[in-house]
Amino acid sequence: MDAGLVEATNRQKQLPFKAAAGLILLFAVLMVMNFVLNGYYLRIVNLVGINIILVVSLNLTNGFTGIFSLGHAAFMAIGGYTVALLTMPVERKAVYLPDLPSFLAHVYLPFLPSLIIAGLLAVICAYLIGYPVLKLRGHYLAVATLGFMVIINVLIMNFRDITRGNSGLTGLQPYTNIWWTYAVAVITLYVIWRVLNSTYGRAMTAIREDDLAAEAVGVNLVSIKLMSFAIGAFFAAIGGALYGHLLTMVSPNDFSYSMMFGLVVMLVVGGIGSIPGAVFGAVIVTLLPELFLNKLERGIDLLGIHLPQMFGVSQVLMSVAIILIVIFKPKGLLGK
Amino acid sequence: MDVLLEAIELTKQYKGLKAVAGYSVKISRGEIRGLIGPNGAGKTTTFNLLTSMVKSTSGNIYFEGKKITGVRADQIARLGICRTFQNIRLFKNLTVLENVLIAAQIKKKYNFMSVLLSSPSFLREEKHLVDRSLELLETMGLINAKDIKARNLPYGQQRKLEIARALAVGPKLLLLDEPAAGMNPSESTELMGLIRYLRDKFKLTIFLIEHDMKFVMNLCEKIQVLNYGTLIAEGSAAEIQNNPDVISAYLGRAVESA
Amino acid sequence: MLKADNLNVFYDQIQAIKDVSFEIQEGELVALLGANGAGKTTIIRTISGLQKLRSGKITYNGQDISTTEAHKLVRLGISQSPEGRQIFGRLTVLENLQIGAFIKDKKADIGAEIKYIYDLFPALKEREKLAAGALSGGEQQMLAIGRALMSSPKLLLLDEPSLGLAPLLVEKIFEVIQTLKRNNITILLVEQNVYKALEIADRAYVLESGAIKLHGTAGDLLNNSEVKKAYLGG
Amino acid sequence: MSSDYFIQQLTNALSLGSIYALTAIGYTIVYGILRLINFAHGDILMLGAYFAGIIFVQLAMPFPAAIILSMMLAALIGVTIERAAYRPLRRATEETTLITSFAVSILMQNLAMMIFSPQPKKFEIPGFLQTVHTMGNVSFTNMKVLIILLSVVLMVALTIFIKRTKMGIAMRASAENIDASTMMGIDVNAVVRVAFIIGSSLAAVAGLMLGGQYGQVSPLMGFVPGLKAFVAAVIGGIGNIPGAALGGYLLGIGEVLFVGLLPSQFSEFRDAFVFIVLILVLLVRPTGILGIEEDRRV
Amino acid sequence: SGQSNSGETESEGAGDSTIKIGGIFNITGGQASLDQPSLNAFQLAADEINASGGVNGQQIEVISVDGKSDPATTTSAVQELVDVKKVKVVAGLSDSTYVLAAGPIAQQAGIPFITSGATAPEIPDQVGDYMFLAPFGDNIQAYAAADFALNDLNADTAWVLTDTGSDYTLGLAKYFKERYLDKGGKISLEDKYNGASDVDFSAQITRLKNLPEQPKVLFVSAQPDKCGLVVKQLRDMGVDTPVIGGDGYDTPDLVKLGGVPQTNNTYFTTHVSLGNTDGSVTKFVDAYKSKYNKEPENAFAALAYDTMYLIADAIGRAGSDDPTAIRDALLQTDGFKGVTGTISYQDGSRIPLKSVTIMKVDNGNFEFVKEVLPN
Numbered sequence A: 001m002d003a004g005l006v007e008a009t010n011r012q013k014q015l016p017f018k019a020a021a022g023l024i025l026l027f028a029v030l031m032v033m034n035f036v037l038n039g040y041y042l043r044i045v046n047l048v049g050i051n052i053i054l055v056v057s058l059n060l061t062n063g064f065t066g067i068f069s070l071g072h073a074a075f076m077a078i079g080g081y082t083v084a085l086l087t088m089p090v091e092r093k094a095v096y097l098p099d100l101p102s103f104l105a106h107v108y109l110p111f112l113p114s115l116i117i118a119g120l121l122a123v124i125c126a127y128l129i130g131y132p133v134l135k136l137r138g139h140y141l142a143v144a145t146l147g148f149m150v151i152i153n154v155l156i157m158n159f160r161d162i163t164r165g166n167s168g169l170t171g172l173q174p175y176t177n178i179w180w181t182y183a184v185a186v187i188t189l190y191v192i193w194r195v196l197n198s199t200y201g202r203a204m205t206a207i208r209e210d211d212l213a214a215e216a217v218g219v220n221l222v223s224i225k226l227m228s229f230a231i232g233a234f235f236a237a238i239g240g241a242l243y244g245h246l247l248t249m250v251s252p253n254d255f256s257y258s259m260m261f262g263l264v265v266m267l268v269v270g271g272i273g274s275i276p277g278a279v280f281g282a283v284i285v286t287l288l289p290e291l292f293l294n295k296l297e298r299g300i301d302l303l304g305i306h307l308p309q310m311f312g313v314s315q316v317l318m319s320v321a322i323i324l325i326v327i328f329k330p331k332g333l334l335g336k
Numbered sequence B: 001m002d003v004l005l006e007a008i009e010l011t012k013q014y015k016g017l018k019a020v021a022g023y024s025v026k027i028s029r030g031e032i033r034g035l036i037g038p039n040g041a042g043k044t045t046t047f048n049l050l051t052s053m054v055k056s057t058s059g060n061i062y063f064e065g066k067k068i069t070g071v072r073a074d075q076i077a078r079l080g081i082c083r084t085f086q087n088i089r090l091f092k093n094l095t096v097l098e099n100v101l102i103a104a105q106i107k108k109k110y111n112f113m114s115v116l117l118s119s120p121s122f123l124r125e126e127k128h129l130v131d132r133s134l135e136l137l138e139t140m141g142l143i144n145a146k147d148i149k150a151r152n153l154p155y156g157q158q159r160k161l162e163i164a165r166a167l168a169v170g171p172k173l174l175l176l177d178e179p180a181a182g183m184n185p186s187e188s189t190e191l192m193g194l195i196r197y198l199r200d201k202f203k204l205t206i207f208l209i210e211h212d213m214k215f216v217m218n219l220c221e222k223i224q225v226l227n228y229g230t231l232i233a234e235g236s237a238a239e240i241q242n243n244p245d246v247i248s249a250y251l252g253r254a255v256e257s258a
Numbered sequence C: 001m002l003k004a005d006n007l008n009v010f011y012d013q014i015q016a017i018k019d020v021s022f023e024i025q026e027g028e029l030v031a032l033l034g035a036n037g038a039g040k041t042t043i044i045r046t047i048s049g050l051q052k053l054r055s056g057k058i059t060y061n062g063q064d065i066s067t068t069e070a071h072k073l074v075r076l077g078i079s080q081s082p083e084g085r086q087i088f089g090r091l092t093v094l095e096n097l098q099i100g101a102f103i104k105d106k107k108a109d110i111g112a113e114i115k116y117i118y119d120l121f122p123a124l125k126e127r128e129k130l131a132a133g134a135l136s137g138g139e140q141q142m143l144a145i146g147r148a149l150m151s152s153p154k155l156l157l158l159d160e161p162s163l164g165l166a167p168l169l170v171e172k173i174f175e176v177i178q179t180l181k182r183n184n185i186t187i188l189l190v191e192q193n194v195y196k197a198l199e200i201a202d203r204a205y206v207l208e209s210g211a212i213k214l215h216g217t218a219g220d221l222l223n224n225s226e227v228k229k230a231y232l233g234g
Numbered sequence D: 001m002s003s004d005y006f007i008q009q010l011t012n013a014l015s016l017g018s019i020y021a022l023t024a025i026g027y028t029i030v031y032g033i034l035r036l037i038n039f040a041h042g043d044i045l046m047l048g049a050y051f052a053g054i055i056f057v058q059l060a061m062p063f064p065a066a067i068i069l070s071m072m073l074a075a076l077i078g079v080t081i082e083r084a085a086y087r088p089l090r091r092a093t094e095e096t097t098l099i100t101s102f103a104v105s106i107l108m109q110n111l112a113m114m115i116f117s118p119q120p121k122k123f124e125i126p127g128f129l130q131t132v133h134t135m136g137n138v139s140f141t142n143m144k145v146l147i148i149l150l151s152v153v154l155m156v157a158l159t160i161f162i163k164r165t166k167m168g169i170a171m172r173a174s175a176e177n178i179d180a181s182t183m184m185g186i187d188v189n190a191v192v193r194v195a196f197i198i199g200s201s202l203a204a205v206a207g208l209m210l211g212g213q214y215g216q217v218s219p220l221m222g223f224v225p226g227l228k229a230f231v232a233a234v235i236g237g238i239g240n241i242p243g244a245a246l247g248g249y250l251l252g253i254g255e256v257l258f259v260g261l262l263p264s265q266f267s268e269f270r271d272a273f274v275f276i277v278l279i280l281v282l283l284v285r286p287t288g289i290l291g292i293e294e295d296r297r298v
Numbered sequence E: 001s002g003q004s005n006s007g008e009t010e011s012e013g014a015g016d017s018t019i020k021i022g023g024i025f026n027i028t029g030g031q032a033s034l035d036q037p038s039l040n041a042f043q044l045a046a047d048e049i050n051a052s053g054g055v056n057g058q059q060i061e062v063i064s065v066d067g068k069s070d071p072a073t074t075t076s077a078v079q080e081l082v083d084v085k086k087v088k089v090v091a092g093l094s095d096s097t098y099v100l101a102a103g104p105i106a107q108q109a110g111i112p113f114i115t116s117g118a119t120a121p122e123i124p125d126q127v128g129d130y131m132f133l134a135p136f137g138d139n140i141q142a143y144a145a146a147d148f149a150l151n152d153l154n155a156d157t158a159w160v161l162t163d164t165g166s167d168y169t170l171g172l173a174k175y176f177k178e179r180y181l182d183k184g185g186k187i188s189l190e191d192k193y194n195g196a197s198d199v200d201f202s203a204q205i206t207r208l209k210n211l212p213e214q215p216k217v218l219f220v221s222a223q224p225d226k227c228g229l230v231v232k233q234l235r236d237m238g239v240d241t242p243v244i245g246g247d248g249y250d251t252p253d254l255v256k257l258g259g260v261p262q263t264n265n266t267y268f269t270t271h272v273s274l275g276n277t278d279g280s281v282t283k284f285v286d287a288y289k290s291k292y293n294k295e296p297e298n299a300f301a302a303l304a305y306d307t308m309y310l311i312a313d314a315i316g317r318a319g320s321d322d323p324t325a326i327r328d329a330l331l332q333t334d335g336f337k338g339v340t341g342t343i344s345y346q347d348g349s350r351i352p353l354k355s356v357t358i359m360k361v362d363n364g365n366f367e368f369v370k371e372v373l374p375n
């Protein structure tokens, strides 16, 4: 949120035009991409979009409300598994997951309603876990939400009748494409932008700045924090489902530490507490290894010098890059 | 007499120590009341109890005749008791206007759906909130600073902003914890005028803590003196100044009233 | 004893101190006055090495201390009671005082100092074993001053020591300051309580928007009409 | 259930708890001063184990020398990391410092894989440490005895250091308020350095204990114990040294007894158990068992 | 180590002169200890083939990518192999879980995928008709282990400890129990751990020790990085009962990490005995040693080596590098002799029916016990 929110009302008037222009441009770009890019690059474009959804929604809690949550991956898992189970054809379930409880064994839903159900389920979970846990602060909250992630992971690993445990659910329908991804990304951005420019968003930033003072001016800490957490969870779940149906699999490993930290890295690198920052962080942190570092480590001829294969170099360089960015731009690349 | 706030036998026990011990007060509508006492007497704690920022060990609080003991702090604010803090607690990274807007919005009427759709009722309400906040900033003389981040305001203006923010909630009772602290004599004289003006304009009742005796004696119609968590005196400025207990515990010597 | 030449201090882009020069003689009590935000605290922090100088030079007993690290200055005899008190809330009152003597030899006897401070502020003795965070604002202020004295400083920087204190204690603090002066401690005093400060100070500087506006002996300034109008309430 | 059974589980629990406790202390000591969760701590543990192995086997030095030298090397690494990656971020947000330490952790893991190969390596310990004692149905190795004794000795030494020495006092003061500590003449950078030296060298000991107990070292061996130790530190009240030790033992004992006393189908819920305990502790005591309540004074 | 065929020498323009084969391995991260040796051997085989003239007169170009032990990266990497590098065949990976993630990508693109090391027998059915296994299925080796326990060790009571963290260990334990119970054995106790995070098994072992009657054999279904650890902890806590495991044990790490007296009395099923003086085995071991200056770390290296030859064989028989033709030729594979045994994909099954080697650990040495073909 910036000083400009005052002018929000004025801006709203020109907004439909700008927004429409932006959407048309996005549509055109996606159209072209869809046409010229092969499956691999389209997958990257999808990953970028999904990460935008995830990081922007994480930003609402961590950046704007000051809730240091590490639970995003857990909500992604909830979304990923829910949609995988709801959209799996009934015949396939019969052989693939023979021990599925019957209420799950016989349902089959299209993608969209499944996404919405997944989002709502995550919202319910967010309220259940958030109600006790959001009373904690700072790092204590961070570890408690990290614990939530581990607990969800352990549950997934052990309810094998439903989840196939560590093996994950594989061979999912490849529903995710750039249209789904970017439609959801646009909706995510829109919703979060609207929320931030309303009393809810202002209450959230107030909590971030000084929760005691916020309380003193009538902000209901519990309900606003829960709302922020739940909105984040909603989009995390949908992002998780898109992710699963892009990889055509969901497994507990996908929704674990490296995912969680990857998201926080994007958030911090882009600039925490800024929407363009979150988007930028998602884009850059997704593309850098995928388009550059991975190629480098496989051995490459650079300006006539032959660099040998050195697997592991991409992670090393990525870590160094993160450290340097954070040191030289502690507020992120787009941070104010 | 129209009693706005009544506290009966409030007590706050910390481990080894009773910070507030059996404190009672009755404040009538429109009054400016003072609370003084040595450092550590329990003044701030009393404010914390009245605003539910700290849970009382025992005792009861009534506001406009309704019992509000144990009500959550944000609801207390909604009921009309607002405060400032001894150590300024602004939303430092937000602008002056945003600070006020956040407080003003507790009366907003739109719901989540209209936010998403940015419905006409939402826009209308937002505009109304902004207008109301700007008006308040105007009153407080902060209008030119509206887009400055709170952290960048000079200290005196920060104190004023804290008052503005509390006013934006639309309180009936305003609690001020050492509003003149860190101000030089000219600044605190100016503040005195402002507080009187606000009381009249917004029909406020004011309860304040202050160590600046000139300030308290001039402003307050009635003063309570707290020592070791208990009241040792209550009365008009003149009575307090000449009360030997107060002099020995707090004032040191009678203040020459200005 | 302390000499500052053309100090310039910035917070990021914003200049908080503009070409400020002043000096303090050994044994002097100098008051630094100014409205809120004038830059008084910034000057204190700059002298004590907590704030970096953009340009300018500070010498202390002839030694250039412009870039000396803050913790080393304490060993040179510069100590302060900071704005906002900054006491160690989780340590006990006694431990706070002990830490004040951190620079002294481990074996050195600091009992006398502690007793001296308890005599100045009996309230602290009563709360000796209490975590300092539980003290009231005024008690914390006493502790901050007491802690600053524990290192037996030669130059004491006091940033608004009377802030938030009850009248009785304000009197007390000013008495203490005078006692310290008599004991030949050099003091730079920042105060909003302009009248009292000028009563006890030898000289004073008036800061406005980061620059020195006026300076002179305390008596002159007390009678200065500008000072009267701006700081003494007419 | 026989008492042998219980005693056996308890010895298991104590040695695991000792390792957690030593590691947790490192987290806590650094966190206390810098409010930094040093995720790379687990990897320092890993390096400590590798160093000890190399010194003992490749350089054929005596085992006690391996212990001490690996502590020193780990301390050096810890101090270097602090200087290079963390010091510039003293005033950064929680998220920022967290991901920095995470990046450092990834960096160390990958460098270790490149240098030592990703294959786990055998960790040699002197023969007498491998001797198995059996009393009734209870058996344990000398290594386990060493783990428990050495941990206790180190923790007692640390407690004395913190309580009695000036550096200890300086550490407690810096943990509270860095600016104010500077005003007292405390060189906070030196204090931070000491915190990293203590934390890292204890981690090295924990690493070589893990290596000795399980007979192997690998580049990723630090992650899980590091994380558990961190949880232990939080349970105990992060920033609080006795709390870290307490949390470490509680967690070690809780974990082993959870797996040991409940029917085997619960074994897999071990990690969930760890974190459920953590969350429950925090709900009852939001700053851990011995943690001091955060200051919410107005 | 600059391998001649490795990496992207950006020779994509030279296009038709080489046959591109994709190698997907988890070269970094938790899986690296399995996959790095595999990649080495995979490349070694390609070098050998190229040195002897290639296939169909064309050279083989290996394009290997790192899955980083991360399912998302793994699938992304396979997608890149298929879409960008336009490889004709994909091979690699040792862990069934990752194969289940990556396989469908190749399947969708109609590119054959031969896993060098994954052994879960469900894989081909779950992925599709372009998916092949180079090793036998876990059912086969588990059956062999159960038979061996009952008949050769005369152990009719067993303790089963399972790592629930992978398809492989779960499947192996499942098939072992199935066969063991079927043939009249009795399971005294089943216990579990999570290989992804647990390194301390003392609680489970204590529970074992407190069984009223000690089982006669311990079947420990563990991943290679954990089997030595479990055995060591068992012995250190005074349990000397024979241990049986699967092919995950076939790594020098078992002894290195488990310790010498401790690993005695341990048996396992595997693909080949690397200590075998059989010509093809020593040839492989020597070649590996001379190229990488170390012994092949485990049987997965041998499997990957075989996989490359198997692919070359199929391409040769197909006479073209068309993926579908290669797939068809693979299906026809009959009696292909590799280091790890003979591979035939009979009756349309894409899991070879290979004989199982049973090994015994004796003072640190792996000793051949017998070779069986369970039915």
Ligand SMILES: Nc1ncnc2c1ncn2[C@@H]1O[C@H](COP(=O)(O)OP(=O)(O)OP(=O)(O)O)[C@@H](O)[C@H]1O
Pocket: B014, B015, B017, B018, B019, B037, B038, B039, B040, B041, B042, B043, B044, B045, B046, B086, C134, C135, C136, C137, C138, C139, C164, D297
């Ligand atoms: N959280 C706490 N734990 C323990 N004691 C506390 C706590 N909060 C306040 N106290 C104690 O309660 C007493 C009253 O404190 P309070 O802050 O109300 O004083 P005050 O009258 O506002 O003083 P001042 O004028 O200095 O601000 C003090 O002695 C203080 O030490």
Ligand SMILES: Nc1ncnc2c1ncn2[C@@H]1O[C@H](COP(=O)(O)OP(=O)(O)OP(=O)(O)O)[C@@H](O)[C@H]1O
Pocket: B151, B152, B153, B154, B155, B156, B182, C011, C014, C016, C034, C035, C036, C037, C038, C039, C040, C041, C042, C043, C083
């Ligand atoms: N950390 C900071 N970052 C940015 N600006 C700052 C910072 N600290 C102080 N300032 C600014 O520098 C100027 C001088 O501040 P300083 O605190 O030195 O004033 P002061 O004279 O001590 O005021 P007061 O009487 O309120 O204590 C002010 O305008 C203030 O807003």
Ligand SMILES: CC(C)C[C@H](N)C(=O)O
Pocket: E034, E094, E095, E096, E097, E117, E118, E119, E120, E166, E167, E168, E169, E223, E224, E247, E248
């Ligand atoms: C390492 C191996 C034993 C892995 C096993 N072959 C699997 O399919 O997962």
Ligand SMILES: [Mg+2]
Pocket: B043, B044, B045, B086, C137
């Ligand atoms: Mg107070």
Ligand SMILES: [Mg+2]
Pocket: C040, C041, C042, C083, C159
């Ligand atoms: Mg100041």
